[in-house]
Structure formats: C-alpha cells, structure tokens
Amino acid sequence: MKTQTAQLPQLLKKGLAPVYLISGDEPLLVQECCDQIRQAARDAGFHDRLTFHADHQLDWSTVADEFNAMSLFAERRRIEIHLPNGKLGKGKDALERYLEAPTDDIILLLISTRLDAAETRRKWYKSLQNKGVHVPVWPVDAEKFQGWLKQRASRQGLHLTQGALSMLAERLEGNLLAASQEMDRLQLLTKGETIDEATVEQAVLDSSRFNGFELATELLAGRAPHAGKMIGVLQQEGENPLGMLTVLSRDLNLILELKSVASQGDAPSAFLKKRGVFQPQRARVIEQAARRLNTPQLHQALEICTQIDRAAKGFGDLSPWHYLRDLSVHLAQRN
The missing domain is CATH 3.40.50.300 (P-loop containing nucleotide triphosphate hydrolases)
Known part of the structure; x- marks a missing residue:
C-alpha cells in the first residue's frame, strides 16, 4: 500500500x-x-x-x-x-x-x-x-514553506513573531534540513522567549553553515581552486560535510530537472521560482551549471556524492574530504 x-x-x-x-x-x-x-x-x-x-x-x-x-x-x-x-x-x-x-x-x-x-x-x-x-x-512547495516553518516551530514550543518567521523563510530558501537545525538552535538560545527579527538576525548568522552553503555554490560554479581552499579550511575546523552535501545533492538533482524542462522549451527562471529558488545569485549559478555540465557529468557527480556520504558515515578507507576534492575537479570540467 x-x-x-x-x-x-x-x-x-x-x-x-x-x-x-x-x-x-x-x-x-x-x-x-x-x-x-x-x-x-x-x-x-x-x-x-x-x-x-x-x-x-x-x-x-x-x-x-x-x-x-x-x-x-x-x-x-x-x-x-x-x-x-x-x-x-x-x-x-x-x-x-x-x-x-x-x-x-x-x-x-x-x-x-x-x-x-x-x-x-x-x-x-x-x-x-x-x-x-x-x-x-514530496518536497514542501515554496509557497507553503513559511507555513511548514510555523508548524515546525509550534511543535518545538517556539514562539516566533510574523517578522521573524518571514526572515527565517527568506534566509533558509526552502532548505528543510537547515530549517530543522535553526529551530533546534533557536530552542537552545531563546529558552521559551518570544523570537523576533533581532533574535533571528543574531542566531542565524552562523558562519560555518554559510561556509558550507558557499562551498556548494563554488563547487557548482566550477571554481575548483577556491573550492579546494574552502575544503581545506572546513576540514581543519572539523566540520561535518553532510549538511553541505544535502544542499549540493539537492541542487544537482535540480539541475538535472532544469536541463529536462529547458529541452522542452520551458523558461529556466520560471521553473526555478516554482521550485523555490528566489535568490538571484543561486539561480544564476544553477542556470550556468545546467548549461556547462552534461547529463552524464551530473549523474557522475551524484555518484561521487554517494561516496562522500558513505565516507562521512565511516564506510571505506578514504575521508569524505578526499572525495570532495575529486568532486571539485569533476564539476570544474566542461562538456
């Protein structure tokens, strides 16, 4: 059933x-x-x-x-x-x-x-x-994401003003895993107090998480040298790559879908907005990657993501950072 x-x-x-x-x-x-x-x-x-x-x-x-x-x-x-x-x-x-x-x-x-x-x-x-x-x-539709956030917050006993809720929704751009992490962090920081925009501003600006997002962007953009430096820094800081991997895998699958709809004549911008990609910079990186990478390259990239996931969970002899460096080189290639 x-x-x-x-x-x-x-x-x-x-x-x-x-x-x-x-x-x-x-x-x-x-x-x-x-x-x-x-x-x-x-x-x-x-x-x-x-x-x-x-x-x-x-x-x-x-x-x-x-x-x-x-x-x-x-x-x-x-x-x-x-x-x-x-x-x-x-x-x-x-x-x-x-x-x-x-x-x-x-x-x-x-x-x-x-x-x-x-x-x-x-x-x-x-x-x-x-x-x-x-x-x-099924993914949470972009227009329903703020409602999902509100429901999630209520379930965890968090009280957010409408402004705080809107700010979170805008910053998180539909990323449910990041949203869950932020809710957990807000729960620890606020201890039952009402959460307003100022509280969100202070709590959400977590540099390590945004470094992870930035690394995913650099990888998709094919900027291997800069991505390699970021991988080294995150590795030294003891970061867990799984959060970034979730974002990257999601965007790789999104690029595959975009290539499919684009071949049918649909406008990339309309498709991306429908899938909750509102930030111009992220939309631009995804569109450029869809033009630069072919379908076999994208499937191979997802295979490497699987290797990263396995390595991060303790399977195999190589570290996830080894495979991340392989992925940065792979995504820098042109079709």
Whole structure:
C-alpha cells in the first residue's frame, strides 16, 4: 500500500509491515520517516540492524544470504538498504524472491531518492505494495514553506513573531534540513522567549553553515581552486560535510530537472521560482551549471556524492574530504 508521511505514525501503531519503502528528495523528511519506523521496530523487538548501500560495489548475493539466514537465538533484525539513485538494478531478483514470502523475524527498510515511473512498473515494486508500505516524500512547495516553518516551530514550543518567521523563510530558501537545525538552535538560545527579527538576525548568522552553503555554490560554479581552499579550511575546523552535501545533492538533482524542462522549451527562471529558488545569485549559478555540465557529468557527480556520504558515515578507507576534492575537479570540467 501507499501512504502519506502524515499517516505513517498512526499506521505504525496498528502494527508493523514486513517491508517499507521511503522515497523522496527531502533528506530531512525521509530521515524522520525512517526514524519512526526504526523506533517502532525497536519497540517490537527488532534490535539487530544490518545496513547495505546499493552502489556498484554491493554484492547482492550477500543481501540474499541475509534474507535467508536464520537469526541466532530468534533475534529479530532490521535490514536497511539505501538506494542512492532510486534503482535496484541487479538487486531486483533478490528482493522479488524475498517478497514472495517475507519472514517474521526481519523488517526490511528501503531508503531511496524519488522513484521514476519506470521503476514503479517493475515486479519488485508491485510485490512491495502488496506486502508492505511505500511512503513517498514530496518536497514542501515554496509557497507553503513559511507555513511548514510555523508548524515546525509550534511543535518545538517556539514562539516566533510574523517578522521573524518571514526572515527565517527568506534566509533558509526552502532548505528543510537547515530549517530543522535553526529551530533546534533557536530552542537552545531563546529558552521559551518570544523570537523576533533581532533574535533571528543574531542566531542565524552562523558562519560555518554559510561556509558550507558557499562551498556548494563554488563547487557548482566550477571554481575548483577556491573550492579546494574552502575544503581545506572546513576540514581543519572539523566540520561535518553532510549538511553541505544535502544542499549540493539537492541542487544537482535540480539541475538535472532544469536541463529536462529547458529541452522542452520551458523558461529556466520560471521553473526555478516554482521550485523555490528566489535568490538571484543561486539561480544564476544553477542556470550556468545546467548549461556547462552534461547529463552524464551530473549523474557522475551524484555518484561521487554517494561516496562522500558513505565516507562521512565511516564506510571505506578514504575521508569524505578526499572525495570532495575529486568532486571539485569533476564539476570544474566542461562538456
């Protein structure tokens, strides 16, 4: 079955399905849906956790063996499979066989970017809908972003004036992950006090976060020498690259969409405004990148982003900064 993010908590209270698919391009909302499923699974006794990343290095026979393995001492397990490009590829046969008869001691969680129409017509997806739950995560529309901020603030017990809310919405430009981080920080700083424009002005100007945004801009603009210097500084300061990576991956996917609509004759400026890109500088960088980079280059850039993500989470021998430097060189090339 397919359900909406808002309906997931109630659905989990009724009982666990053997398999869940969470797909979408909003990392914060995808993460929060996954966390709800993980907590419900832990509460039901599924404490063991195995994680796989469906990249070119994954041996799907290993995953199939885990599907078929009997848990020691009847231990219940959670198996998570990350699909960075929204496709199962060689893994579809293993998943199809498992979905024919899911076991009671496994909760399978598939975490994916947005699925394309072709993937939803495959046998594995139809089997998943029959046996489990698909939660598609949709972006928050630009015109609804301020309302989303207000709802989020209220849920965290924050009291914002309308001016403060408008200022936050303008600064955050629809970035939900950055918005969540700012709400957490405001909660710590204000301790229940009403938040006005002056408070936001002082709290939001976090240089390290804006350095991360600036690095993403430099990478997309192809300015490898300057990007390399920034990577060195952020590495020395002990910054976590995952926040910047979220912004960069979002914009790379946006550039791919822009190239598609531009080939159909649609105006880039209208498309970007519809997707919540209002700042002229960011819009200009995205448009220029769409003209400079071809589709294979953009897909390769997203593959490198996956390597950065894995390295930042402790997979592999190389640091995420190594892959970031590779990405800066890659994005500086012209098609």
